[in-house]
Amino acid sequence: MPPKKAVKEEKILLGRPGNNLKSGIVGLANVGKSTLFQAITKCSLGNPANFPYATIDPEEARVIVPDDRFDWLCDHYKPKSVVPANLTVYDIAGLTRGASTGAGLGNAFLSHIRAVDAIFQVVRCFDDAEIIHVEGDVDPIRDLDIISDELRIKDTEFVEKAHENLVKQTRRGGQSLEMKKLKEEQATVEKILEMLKAGKDVRKGDWTPKEVEVINPLFLLTAKPVVYLVNLSEKDYIRQKNKHLPKIAEWVKEHATGDPIIPMSVCFEERLTRLESDAEAAEECKKLGTKSALPKVIVTMRKMMNLGSFFTTGTDEVRQWTIRNGTKAPQAAGVIHGDFEKTFIQVVVYNFSVLKEEGDEAGVKAKGKVMTKGKDYVVEDGDIILVKAGAAKS
DSSP: OOOOOOOOOOOOOSSOOSSOOEEEEEOBTTSSHHHHHHHHHTSSOSOOOSSTTOOOSOEEEEEEOOOHHHHHHHHHHOOSEEEOOEEEEEEOOOBOTTGGGTOTTHHHHHHHHHTSSEEEEEEEOOOOTTSOOTTSSOOHHHHHHHHHHHHHHHHHHHHHHHHHHHHHHHTTOOOOHHHHHHHHHHHHHHHHHHHHHTTOOGGGSOOOHHHHHHHGGGOOGGGSOEEEEEEOOHHHHHHTOOTTHHHHHHHHHHHSTTOOEEEEOHHHHHHHHTSSSHHHHHHHHHHHTOOOSHHHHHHHHHHHTTEEEEEEOSSSEEEEEEEETTOBHHHHHHHHOHHHHHTEEEEEEEEHHHHHHHSSHHHHHHTTOOEEEOTTOBOOTTEEEEEEEOOOOO
């Protein structure tokens, strides 16, 4: 008899399932968060001010995701309507030492972080006598430690409560399936606690799919992906040098291995947004021999959240849809319209790379590269799809 095929355990991602994910801009007070929010969203929301807690309620905006593939499709089809992908960004109030025990905006701040799916952590590396630092001086390593500690302390407190609750239930004993499940949950929660108390973030753990199912409903702050944004002066950004950068790289390597670090200058980005057109901004960058860091910031965050895109195309509309990588065709169809998932039949699909190579749809068809796929097809980043679905039941 042929050997049994090993069943591959499907990897479950940490975090909320779904495609409509949000990222929050986090950092100590007066590090440039609200100014970054205005620059990244090109809007006047946010509340940049030279005192802590200027932002109290998180502001929200959607940011267009830069994508050359989308631009190419728009040029190719010249549609009446274009809808790019976007990323939802929140500007969250400045954290302060002791937030986990209620200092500053304390618990409100931490609940705002709990509501987002990923974190842009802004670290200040510029001196400016006019912009006070909540800790008195500029020391990015101390700031990184403060944020890291506050998030971990809050997670520990939250997980200890969950553990207490589980212990009360497992104390009853018994051999039922429900009790077995509770004991497994308790073991996972104890493993999380051990990790947090050892000074490690939950997102850096090696978790099984079963453990991830226990972690996700806890909405832990340290389970969220992080992109570190190092806020430099305009001068340091243009010359790509700053005395703090090597120390920050070292800190991230030790405490958050693999997390991206993006040097940028919030005041430079904000200055670019004040220019009258994109062409003027491009000219200014060319003159200074640099470029805006914002496209990289947005694309990197999307990647950290494991988000990809598929497209629907035609002369009426070119649209870029956001999905989690690994999404199957019926669920991707459901992003377009809920009924398409319920009544899914199949998708007609080819990838953008094939279309670009062949030049047009006729070329793709002539090469036999148009595929018809069923419900088990995993949509790939850059797929162009046409959904075939039945009539919705009223």
